[in-house]
Amino acid sequence: MQYEIKQENDFHYIEEGNGPTLLLLHGLFGALSNWTDVVSHFSQRYRIVIPLMPIYNLPILNTNVKALSEFVHDFIKFKQYKDVILIGNSLGGHVTLVYVKNHPENIRGMVLTGSSGLYENAMGGSFPRREDYNFIKQKVEYTFYDPASASKELVDEVYGIVNDKGKLIRILSLAKSAIRHNMSDDLQFMTLPTCLIWGKNDTITPPDVAEEFHRLLPKSELHWIDKCGHAPMMEQGKEFNAILDAWLAKTFPKGE
Structure with missing residues (x-):
């Protein structure tokens, strides 16, 4: 991703463009680059x-x-952002939900894609063979519908993370925290406009998770993307952007 990473205080972030604020949150093994298609x-x-x-x-x-x-x-x-639309993938969706529960005053709407918070087959659950590169490669490929979406760069990055003891401990802590921190009792009180964009072939947060989010979130819409796994904005970026574009235009016309 060829965008400037800004640093202020302890925050590192990308900020591009002008207009209503879309704040994007990556997942457990995620990175800023997950959102390249969305930014462009x-x-x-x-x-x-x-x-x-x-x-x-x-x-x-x-x-x-x-x-x-x-x-x-x-x-x-x-x-000092106001009227933010939060967009979260995987763990980033879960963080979005916890944020909206505790600080709804800052947020206009939310978009969840492959979000944890109800149930997930946690990729971060265990790595019994973390020194086996092919094992890690298969775990990363499991994230996508098309295994070819798991680039060597991405596999190398995950392999490096799980073989760093300090990082691995935190990955496991967050994965366990996500499972413990079930949001099912909170969702009925979240009345913000919500867009659910889900891969039909998601094996980590399967389609029934999306349907349960849709049932429990009062103002939610559910959109499916075919031939797509756990990271729609990466694997089917064009279709993800089209769905998000239409929802934003309809829900917040003229950015109002």
């Missing part, structure tokens, strides 16, 4: 903000979903 498509009409979440920098005893949501709150407060 929307930055002509929206302010696109992607904070790098401190997944590997939190104190071990405070490595949990709530701590990440408070990091996002501190970031939004520091930047």
